[in-house]
Each structure stands twice: as structure tokens, then as C-alpha cells.
Amino acid sequence: MLRTAICDLLGIEHPIIQGGMAHIATAELVSAVSNAGGLGIIGCGYYQAEWVRQQIRLTKQKTTKPFGINVPLTSPYVKEVIEVILQEGVPIITTGTASPRPYIHRFKQAGMKIMPVVGTVAAAKHMEEAGADAVVAEGMESGGHIGEVTTITLVPQVVDAVKIPVVAAGGFADGRGLAAALALGAQGIQMGTRFVCSTECIAHLNYKQKILEADDRATTVTGQTTGLPLRALKNSLTEQYAALEKAGINKEELDLFGQGRMHLGLIEGDTDEGSLLAGQIAGMIKDIKPVKAIIDETMAQAEKIIASLKNLTRG
Secondary structure, three states: OOOOHHHHHHOOOOOEEEOOOOOOOOHHHHHHHHHOOOEEEEEOOOOOHHHHHHHHHHHHHHOOOOEEEEEEOOOOOHHHHHHHHHHHOOOEEEEEOOOOHHHHHHHHHOOOEEOOEEOOHHHHHHHHHHOOOOEEEEOOOOOEEOOOOOHHHHHHHHHHHOOOOEEEEOOOOOHHHHHHHHHOOOOEEEEOHHHHOEOOOOOOHHHHHHHHHOOOOOEEEEOHHHOOOEEEEOOHHHHHHHHHHHOOOOHHHHHHHHOOHHHHHHOOOOOOOOOOEOOHHHHHOOOOEOHHHHHHHHHHHHHHHHHHHHHHOOO
16 A cells, blocks of 8 residues: 555545645535545635634544644634634644744644645745644645646755655646656645545536536636736636736735635636636546545556556566
8 A cells, every 4th residue: 555654644544635725625525535545624715713613623523534724824814713723623734825933833832733835945944944744845737826836846846955744736636646746756645626526525516517628728827916826717707807917907906806706616606707726637637526536546546657667667
């Protein structure tokens, strides 16, 4: 059985982490991933603390396996959310959009494992120095907020720069990707878009269908002028947003224009005016299936590929 250092660190069976996607990484998906041997992660998004508490408690009802929680540190409710997470005893935390350094001491005191998402080598080194237990090195192929470096170039550089385990993210949907990530020196992968198209994910069927229809060029990046570039499926919203950016609309007006668009697309199913977050890997996803099937197939394929690569070295 394929097992890596990240499995031992997090207490999971398979080196597969589920992305902490806002609105749709709820207890239903999180518990399914954890029960299947991966690490499910609740996506806090910008929800208030009591919603987070409810999701934690519901997840605990649905699984006895380890699970984590993702906190965007730019949330207006971040302080209250962190207090709830500490009170509820979530074992693993991932963070994004800012440095978790001010909170790491408290996380450590609570016995939590800390795994920030980073997009640069410098950020990875900073997190290691601050006391992180692992990092998720996320390339620009991923859905949602992205950095500037591709996964295949970022991951090996981060692996070389830090001593803690590295999880690769951005562009993974099957066992081929897992095998490739391990070859780059990562200890596992994080998948988001692939888990959107699972039966357990609460994402609207219209949104899932758009992912199934996607090809290799179906996504685009907006928000370059705001400092928070975002990858999503192309639609009327992305066209309008790009036009506003080209016209020089300021960040405040762009933020106002974008308010509520993720919920509109991901949960309400408006595929024209809603934001449909997805990574470039969307073009590979052609079916909706249970989480356990996704994880089992990914692991089996990775193990088969690794075994076949060994055969290439035989004289």
C-alpha cells in the first residue's frame, strides 16, 4: 500500500487531501473524504463563527477519522472563527490568503497540525520557520485564488527549500497526478475540482455539469488588478469582470460587483452570472461518482503507474 510521511503526520490512510473550498466543502463532503481514507477539510470561506461551529460538530457526527479546516485569514470573522476552531478541537488547520504566524503559537498549544497553503518558495520557508508542520504548495493551475507559479515548477523548488512535508496542489484529478507529485518530491496531493464532481458534494448540479463539459481551455483568470487573481470557468460573469478591469474600474467597485457571485454559481446554480470556481484540470473530469470511488481509483492508478515505471529501468 502506498503510504507517505503526510499519512503518518495527519493520521490518514491515503496521501490525498481535499481542498477546503468555500461554500461546498461542507460536512457531507468532508466526512466522505475522511471516511474513505483521505483528509477532508471544511471550507470556512467568509462564513461567521457559528456556521463554522455547526459544520465542525456535524462532521464529527459523520466521521471518527481525522479531518481539517481551512481558514482564509482575510475573512472579516477570522478571530471569532479561530476561537471556535480551538474550542471545538479540530485536529488540523490549513490557511490561505495571509500568513497564520500570529496564530501558530495557539494552534501549537492546542495540539493542532498546521498546514498553510503557499504559492512561493519564500512563503514556504517563512511558514516552516514559523512552526508549520507541512505546507500545501499550490500552483496557478488550481481553481479559486491562485499565485503566479505553475505546480510542476513550484513543488520541487519548495521540496528543496524546506524539511517539512510538502503536499502538491493545482492540476490533480487522478492517480497519474499523484504519481507525478510523488516523483517531484511531494508527500501527497490536494484535489478540489475533482471532488466537486462527487455525489456527496452539495455543489449545484448545474455547476457540476459545467465542469463535466469543460475542456482544457475552459477556465480563465480574473482579478489580476485586485491582487487576488481568481481562476474559474469562463462565462458571462468572467467576461463582464474582465471588461471592467480593462476599463480601469477600481478595486472597491470590482469587489462590490463580485459580491455574492460564488454562492450564486456554486450553490444556486446560476452558470451565467455566478462564479464557477474550477482548476485547469476540469477538462479531465467526465463523471460524477462517490468520493470513495474517486479515492480508490486514484490510489490504484498511482500504484500501478509507479510499478510500471520501475519496469522501465530493467535492462
